[in-house]
Structures are given as C-alpha cells and as structure tokens.
Amino acid sequence: MKSTGIVRKLDQLGRIVIPKELRSMLNIEIKTPLAILIDGDQIVLEKYQPYKACMVTGESSDENLTLANGNIVLSKEGAEQIIKELQQQLESTASR
Template identity: 35%
Template sequence: MITVKSKRIMDAQGRVVLPKPVREELGISPEDRVRVIGKQDEIVMEKYIEEQIEEAQMCYVTGSASPDCQSFSGGIRLSKEAALMILEEWKSKQ
C-alpha cells in the first residue's frame, strides 16, 4: 500500500479531491461509494462495497456495521454506542 501525503482545500460545498494515486490504490472510480468515519482529530475514508456491509446495519454516527444498529425517527440508524455518545454530548451541552 502506498502512502500519499498532500494538502487539499475543501470547497464551499465541503468537497475534497482525493489524489489520483490514492484513488488508484483503493480502486475508487467515479460514482463509487465511500464510507467516511470521523474519529476525534482524523477522518478515515474507505471504499464502500454494498455486498460486504448491509446498509441496514450501518450506524450513521460511527460508520460501523453492527447487529444492534436500529432505525429511529426520520430513518436514522444508530448503534447503542452512537446513541450513548450522542446522549453524553447532549448532557454536556446542558
């Protein structure tokens, strides 16, 4: 696996262009889906292959597939871990 370090500027719509060597290494083509996970001070992006992970099991907050992921109002899917994270954040802002 190659390591590519480069600086990119996010545009007004929140888009960032991935370097070509990264797209090639991961086999990412136009219209492919990617999964984006935010963890403290880093962003992890990986190619999303629907056959590997059922979208119905994907938590919107953690980005992880889990059998305990459940649908809530508005169709948002959360794992127990994500619900607890949101609850803690909610309490800290009170």
C-alpha cells in the first residue's frame, strides 16, 4: 500500500478528514459511499461499488452485462454510452 505522508488525528467523535487532494485524485465527491475494511491491523477505505453496478451509470441490476472476466460491468444505458463514445473516438482518429 502506498503511503501519502499525510497524517490526520481523530476528532472527539472518531472522525477524520480525507484531504481534498486525495479526494480529487480518487474522484471521491460528497456523498460518495465508502466501504470500511479491516486488513490485519489496518483500516482500509475504498469506494463502495454494489455487486453488478454499472461502471458508467452506477445502476445496480442483475440484468447488467458482465464483460472481460467480470472486470467490466455495464447497464444497457452505460453500454450504449460507451458504444457512442467509442464510435466518436474511432471516427475522429480515422479522419486524421
């Protein structure tokens, strides 16, 4: 695990502030759900992604597509958005 060199103290209610630089770097915005995990004697925070949540829209459904050995999950809307963007990218590179 990579160290950031940033140290924060807990407040009276057991809260810590995740520095803005780290939140920006990891695309963590207000109300982003975070999972709290224990790994030995370490507390690990990670962005929570429900099972079968679309990587584009965030929609969670059993009908979402699972691709690339489970590494990519897309809803119908997410897949359509990806297809549209890929077509635009391919058209722009073909015209160069």
